[in-house]
Amino acid sequence: MNLTAVAAIYRFEMARTFRTLAQSVVSPVLSTSLYFVVFGTAIGSRIDEVEGVSYGAFIVPGLIMLTVLTQSISNASFGIYFPKFIGTVYELLSAPASFLEITAGYVLAAATKALAIGLIILGTAFFFVDLTILHPGWMIAFLVLTCLSFSLLGFIIGIWAKNFEQLQLVPLLVVTPLVFLGGAFYSVSMLPPAWQAISLFNPVVYLVSGFRWSFFGVADVAVGWSIMAIAGFLLACLVAIAWIFRTGWRLRA
Template sequence: MNFYAIRAIYLFEMARTARTLMQSIASPVLSTSLYFVVFGAAIGSRMGDIDGVSYGAFIIPGLVMLALLNESISNASFGIFFPKFSGTIYEVLSAPISFVEVVIGYVGAAASKSIVLGCLILATANIFVDYQIAHPFWMIAFLVLTAITFSLFGFIIGIWADNFQKLQVIPLMVVTPLTFLGGSFYSISMLPPIWQKITLFNPVVYLISGFRWSFVGTADVHIGISVGMTFLFMVLCLTFIWWIFRTGYRLRP
């Protein structure tokens, strides 16, 4: 294992974040805080409890997940897309490193940023909304697992994309709608029966449900299924990345 290479890629990516703190950290924290102010403190105070918690506390897991998914995908996709775009990818391709080390470096950095961001959002939420964490270990486990899984997904998007539009299209046109419709702002049990069934095809439902369970102790879907689905998605991403490096798809002609 080339640990020096992993360290070099990781530190390089983290340095990029340090150079763009406003965009990487402050901006998503601010935009998520606005949700807490509007839906949590303002509108939420006039709404009844859901699953035994205030509406403000109920939406925290969904909003953290929304930011986590978007930032994980964005960080990881940009991290690998930009060297491809600028041509500096030649250095990674010609270095004595395997795809495992490349992925650990890029995805590790992207996931680290997302985890820090998730923690900051949770800390910020505490200013506006009172909430409890029923299962702290599982909360952290879900946070880390989701950050890694969606950073892997972002890494795939970064390799697939050959222009900036493609880089944005999946997060904006697919992930954000799925997150909004995945129970960020409501419980699945509030939907008509037919929609409760249809919504189970949305993979984000399992993430939000599991994450919410770690906060409030109740979930739309069994926690075991949530964890299993997240792992399944992670394995699918890893398999696809392995195939990318084996074939050289969009990386090594």
């Protein structure tokens, strides 16, 4: 493993974050704070509890997951798309670095940014609701795995995209609706039986459910299924990236 190459890409991507701090950190935190105000205060005042948890606290894992998913994808996709856009990707491909080292540099940087934002939002949540984390170790594990797996997805999207509009296509039209329909603001058990069964085909349900379990000990699906879903998705993304670098799809065209 060429750690020098990984570190160089990682430092470059992290330096870009500090140059656009308002866009990278402040904007998502302010947006999530508005969710707390609207959903936690306005709607929470009309809904006392969900599965024994106050509604304001119940939506915290979903809000964190919504931000982490979108930020992981956006950071990783832009990170690899920009070298394609300006033509420096060919220098990257000719460098003495394997696809694993190139991917690791970009993905670790994107995951670090998303993880930091997720933790900042978690800290912000304590100002709005009374929050207790039953399994902090598992909470961090779910958060890290989610950041890594969706940063890998973002890396794939960045290679696939042909323009800046396509970079936003998947986060806005696919991921965000899946999060809203995946139990981020409600429990899947509140749905009619038919819709509960349909919801199980939504992969985000397993992410939100496992993450919420780490906070409150309640889940819509078994925690083991949540872990398997995240691990399987991460492995599938790695296989897809390996194929992309082996064939040069959308990289050498």
